[in-house]
Amino acid sequence: QQQVKQSPQSLIVQKGGISIINCAYENTAFDYFPWYQQFPGKGPALLIAIRPDVSEKKEGRFTISFNKSAKQFSLHIMDSQPGDSATYFCAASMVGTYKYIFGTGTRLKVLA
Amino acid sequence: GAGVSQTPSNKVTEKGKYVELRCDPISGHTALYWYRQSLGQGPEFLIYFQGTGAADDSGLPNDRFFAVRPEGSVSTLKIQRTERGDSAVYLCASSLNQGRGSFPTDTQYFGPGTRLTVL
Numbered sequence: 001q002q003q004v005k006q007s008p009q010s011l012i013v014q015k016g017g018i019s020i021i022n023c024a025y026e027n028t029a030f031d032y033f034p035w036y037q038q039f040p041g042k043g044p045a046l047l048i049a050i051r052p053d054v055s056e057k058k059e060g061r062f063t064i065s066f067n068k069s070a071k072q073f074s075l076h077i078m079d080s081q082p083g084d085s086a087t088y089f090c091a092a093s094m095v096g097t098y099k100y101i102f103g104t105g106t107r108l109k110v111l112a
Numbered sequence: 113g114a115g116v117s118q119t120p121s122n123k124v125t126e127k128g129k130y131v132e133l134r135c136d137p138i139s140g141h142t143a144l145y146w147y148r149q150s151l152g153q154g155p156e157f158l159i160y161f162q163g164t165g166a167a168d169d170s171g172l173p174n175d176r177f178f179a180v181r182p183e184g185s186v187s188t189l190k191i192q193r194t195e196r197g198d199s200a201v202y203l204c205a206s207s208l209n210q211g212r213g214s215f216p217t218d219t220q221y222f223g224p225g226t227r228l229t230v231l
Contacts, residue, residue, distance in 0.1 A: 098143070
């Protein structure tokens with residue numbers, strides 16, 4: 001119940017295309033869902049985050065879609081660029097806690 | 113200002129040795145976290161400090177692992193009798209407050225990590 005399942009493991013997208021990464025969870029006590037971007041040799045950096053009281057959040061080319069009933073959320077990267085090539089992690093945080101439960105990551109490659 | 117810094121960036125040690133990994137959080141951040149990231153996996157929570165005290169050490173895998181934050185700023189993760197299975201990237205993060213997910217004050221900012229290799 002503590003797990004966050006992330007898919008796909010890797011993704012190749014053409015420049016200008018849409019990248020979609022999906023995550024699913026079981027524990028309904030999770031109430032905060034951040035997405036982190038990680039480049040090789042660097043620590044994860046917060047990209048965008050959402051709470052379950054909204055179904056969608058958009059920041060620039062990045063959008064989180066949240067389906068509370070299905071216990072799923074996804075990251076959409078519009079107009080994907082080669083500079084977006086990185087590993088993306090979804091995470092979840094539970095009510096009353098502060099530790100993040102991370103997914104296993106998606107390695108995105110955007111072809112020029 | 114500067115981000116979270118971690119030293120050393122790489123550490124190679126032999127099985128059975130003792131190691132210390134250092135984290136310098138963002139100035140003014142009261143909350144500090146340690147995570148461990150194995151190859152091809154997401155970060156896994158180890159321990160959380162609020163100020164000087166360890167508020168939650170439930171993620172520490174066993175008693176060979178210990179962390180301190182004596183003055184509420186810099187933290188040191190200590191690993192005794194290292195094993196090959198301890199090889200991973202150890203990440204430190206800090207947040208202004210308790211990391212409860214209230215943007216932006218509770219956003220967890222990660223350092224670049226220390227890559228530990230136990231031979």
